[in-house]
Amino acid sequence: MKSLLGAFAVVGWLTAATVAADLDEVVARGELIWAADQEGGGPHVFPDPADPRRLTGFEVELAALLAEELGVKPRFQQGQWDRLPLLLGRAADCVINGIELTPERLRDYSCSRPYFAYSLQLLARRDGRVDAFHTLAAPGPEGRWRVGVLTGSAAESVMRSRSDLEVDVIGYDGTIDSLEQVSSGVLDAAVMDDCIFNFYADRFSRLRTVERPFAGGFYTILTARDTPKLSAAIDAAIGRLIADGRLKSLYDRWDLAGRQQMLMLREGAEIPVARRKTLGELVRDTLPLLLKSAGMTVLLSCLAFPLAVGIGLAVAVGRMHGPRWLKPLLTGYVEVLRGTPLMLQLYAIFFLLPKIGLALPAVVAAVIGLALNYSAYESEIYRAGLKAVPLGQFEASLSLGLSKWQALRYVLVPQAVRIVMPPVTSDFIALFKDTSVCSAITVIELTKRYSVLALSTGRIVELAVVTAVLYLCMSWPLALLSRWFERQLERPAAGGTEG
Amino acid sequence: MITVSSLTKSRAQVRVLDDVSLEGAEGTVTALVGPSGSGKSTLLRCLNGLETFDAGQITIAGHRLAAGPHAPGLLERLRRDVGMVFQQFNLFAHLSAAENVALAPRVVLGLSASDARARGLDLLDRVGLRSFADARPATLSGGQQQRVAIARALAMRPRVMLFDEPTSALDPAMAAEVMEVIVELARAGQTMVVVTHDHGFARRAASRVVELAAGRIAREGLAGA
Numbered sequence: 001m002k003s004l005l006g007a008f009a010v011v012g013w014l015t016a017a018t019v020a021a022d023l024d025e026v027v028a029r030g031e032l033i034w035a036a037d038q039e040g041g042g043p044h045v046f047p048d049p050a051d052p053r054r055l056t057g058f059e060v061e062l063a064a065l066l067a068e069e070l071g072v073k074p075r076f077q078q079g080q081w082d083r084l085p086l087l088l089g090r091a092a093d094c095v096i097n098g099i100e101l102t103p104e105r106l107r108d109y110s111c112s113r114p115y116f117a118y119s120l121q122l123l124a125r126r127d128g129r130v131d132a133f134h135t136l137a138a139p140g141p142e143g144r145w146r147v148g149v150l151t152g153s154a155a156e157s158v159m160r161s162r163s164d165l166e167v168d169v170i171g172y173d174g175t176i177d178s179l180e181q182v183s184s185g186v187l188d189a190a191v192m193d194d195c196i197f198n199f200y201a202d203r204f205s206r207l208r209t210v211e212r213p214f215a216g217g218f219y220t221i222l223t224a225r226d227t228p229k230l231s232a233a234i235d236a237a238i239g240r241l242i243a244d245g246r247l248k249s250l251y252d253r254w255d256l257a258g259r260q261q262m263l264m265l266r267e268g269a270e271i272p273v274a275r276r277k278t279l280g281e282l283v284r285d286t287l288p289l290l291l292k293s294a295g296m297t298v299l300l301s302c303l304a305f306p307l308a309v310g311i312g313l314a315v316a317v318g319r320m321h322g323p324r325w326l327k328p329l330l331t332g333y334v335e336v337l338r339g340t341p342l343m344l345q346l347y348a349i350f351f352l353l354p355k356i357g358l359a360l361p362a363v364v365a366a367v368i369g370l371a372l373n374y375s376a377y378e379s380e381i382y383r384a385g386l387k388a389v390p391l392g393q394f395e396a397s398l399s400l401g402l403s404k405w406q407a408l409r410y411v412l413v414p415q416a417v418r419i420v421m422p423p424v425t426s427d428f429i430a431l432f433k434d435t436s437v438c439s440a441i442t443v444i445e446l447t448k449r450y451s452v453l454a455l456s457t458g459r460i461v462e463l464a465v466v467t468a469v470l471y472l473c474m475s476w477p478l479a480l481l482s483r484w485f486e487r488q489l490e491r492p493a494a495g496g497t498e499g
Numbered sequence: 500m501i502t503v504s505s506l507t508k509s510r511a512q513v514r515v516l517d518d519v520s521l522e523g524a525e526g527t528v529t530a531l532v533g534p535s536g537s538g539k540s541t542l543l544r545c546l547n548g549l550e551t552f553d554a555g556q557i558t559i560a561g562h563r564l565a566a567g568p569h570a571p572g573l574l575e576r577l578r579r580d581v582g583m584v585f586q587q588f589n590l591f592a593h594l595s596a597a598e599n600v601a602l603a604p605r606v607v608l609g610l611s612a613s614d615a616r617a618r619g620l621d622l623l624d625r626v627g628l629r630s631f632a633d634a635r636p637a638t639l640s641g642g643q644q645q646r647v648a649i650a651r652a653l654a655m656r657p658r659v660m661l662f663d664e665p666t667s668a669l670d671p672a673m674a675a676e677v678m679e680v681i682v683e684l685a686r687a688g689q690t691m692v693v694v695t696h697d698h699g700f701a702r703r704a705a706s707r708v709v710e711l712a713a714g715r716i717a718r719e720g721l722a723g724a
Contacts, residue, residue: 393591402575
């Protein structure tokens with residue numbers, strides 16, 4: 001326990017040691033570095049369709065105006081949306097990217113005065129069953145309604161806190177992933193900032209807004225806690241942009257109802273600052289969620305890996321001993337799956353298959369994606385293992401009257417399995433860690449859960465330690481199990497025949 | 500039992516076998532001798548279809564092999580009746596001695612596990628290795644491995660046994676113990692074809708010695724002649 005506390009102290013000191021750039025430094029540098037995620041899309045920050053090398057969006061223009069007010073040039077820094085605050089003090093001076101003002105953010109970061117008022121909008125298919133907000137209060141024909149949100153967004157926390165609704169809230173990494181899923185019928189509805197849907201409405205002609213926005217709040221610009229002069233300068237700059245009408249005309253240009261925005265920004269509701277939880281409270285509140293997600297990690301690995309090994313072995317045998325026409329097909333299978341990223345394969349299975357009428361539950365899609373991807377690697381390992389069995393044993397099997405398939409089944413494959421045990425074991429551990437990629441298709445396993453919780457609570461270090469301990473608790477027994485398995489295979493089979 | 504007529508085989512434009520014909524009656528032991536590269540191992544491997552040939556034909560234990568590729572079904576039937584022992588033993592490394600012997604009877608003949616094991620133990624007894632039944636090949640000496648390999652081939656009760664230089668990979672003491680087993684088989688009337696360098700063996704056990712040179716039969720005669 002003592003060494004654990006020591007680790008805390010060291011990490012704490014390291015965090016404090018990174019000195020963020022305050023206003024003087026920004027001015028001296030001549031650049032305001034602002035962070036956003038261009039993948040988040042319009043109307044905030046997105047690549048200009050006419051020239052994808054250039055970024056555009058109302059926040060790009062806002063950043064330019066702010067930089068101008070500070071007397072410097074704006075410089076864009078790309079980051080993943082739910083991790084943008086981590087860039088503060090390291091790679092960016094501020095974050096401008098539709099960050100909602102919440103009690104937790106007020107506690108953990110320096111938040112500017114609001115620069116935009118957002119409203120949360122419920123969206124559903126035109127021909128779907130969700131035609132009013134109160135529809136969600138009673139279970140649908142297939143049980144609870146499935147509603148998609150952007151992971152880490154206000155929409156997510158608002159929907160998750162609505163215990164009066166019969167909904168399963170599913171978090172997506174991409175802003176408009178949930179719209180795709182509603183459109184293809186996987187989800188019943190989605191909730192997001194109305195300005196985002198308005199921007200993409202043309203693309204989703206099958207969707208419509210359901211009633212008027214039901215909740216809302218403000219966007220804020222985040223700065224590090226230890227750059228008070230920069231924070232103050234940004235606040236003052238926003239004030240001037242509101243006062244002289246430049247912000248209003250910016251919003252009007254982007255069809256964001258400038259007059260209404262200005263009214264709401266001037267009202268500016270008071271938001272309380274959240275209290276910092278004690279370590280005990282933190283663990284008590286997060287451990288059940290972390291444990292549940294750890295279970296998902298184990299489930300994905302233990303379902304996907306045996307499948308991967310089975311398919312991989314079949315592919316290896318097919319490539320070496322199958323009919324001639326099959327070999328190029330299997331070689332193509334291996335090269336395509338090895339040559340493309342796992343993330344892309346998961347995307348294809350989860351987002352593209354529904355377009356041809358095959359909508360798989362996320363966990364099933366994740367298991368299939370992992371199994372297919374790893375089967376390509378396993379097949380190469382088994383091919384090497386089969387080649388390592390001396391040819392003489394194959395001939396000896398044939399000379400005893402065994403068919404080729406019997407020789408494979410009773411002589412070659414059992415030995416290949418033993419030979420490749422160490423690399424296969426290490427692949428199992430690799431898969432165990434690769435399950436985190438599945439968060440791209442809404443499956444929340446341990447790594448994703450950690451990053452969501454760390455950001456919503458601001459307790460990055462403490463939760464990292466808890467998460468690491470959970471990983472160790474899982475991988476240790478797995479390592480023991482695989483070693484035991486290895487020993488079982490090496491042991492001479494006692495007594496009777498085997499096979 | 501064995502009839503080879505006008506067997507011809509080329510490999511990379513070299514005639515490995517050139518118009519080879521020979522006969523082996525039931526209960527006889529044919530020794531194939533000759534220098535390395537004379538084609539004797541190739542001839543032996545043609546006899547159970549491990550290699551194909553370009554012209555001629557083979558009749559062995561009632562099965563007929565023609566030139567060109569063989570049908571897998573034909574080979575599987577033929578090999579039940581024609582056992583083979585290799586220079587490098589080729590025991591199945593993951594199975595015990597008894598399992599090596601019992602595998603084919605169980606898988607190919609469909610014997611129950613216990614019947615197959617009983618047959619395996621009998622044969623290990625016959626080659627003097629009953630007490631090594633549960634040993635892995637890697638823990639056995641070369642001579643012991645080859646005796647297990649012989650037992651394994653005998654487990655299918657073949658009408659013909661083929662031996663491909665069965666003692667060449669062994670030191671003299673171990674070669675002698677393997678030789679003893681083969682001589683014993685010859686006495687029991689097993690039809691055999693043995694590729695060997697060992698003229699002493701050829702004299703002791705063979706009914707007939709066929710000498711090959713450059714793919715042709717150079718000399719043929721009764722053993723001891």
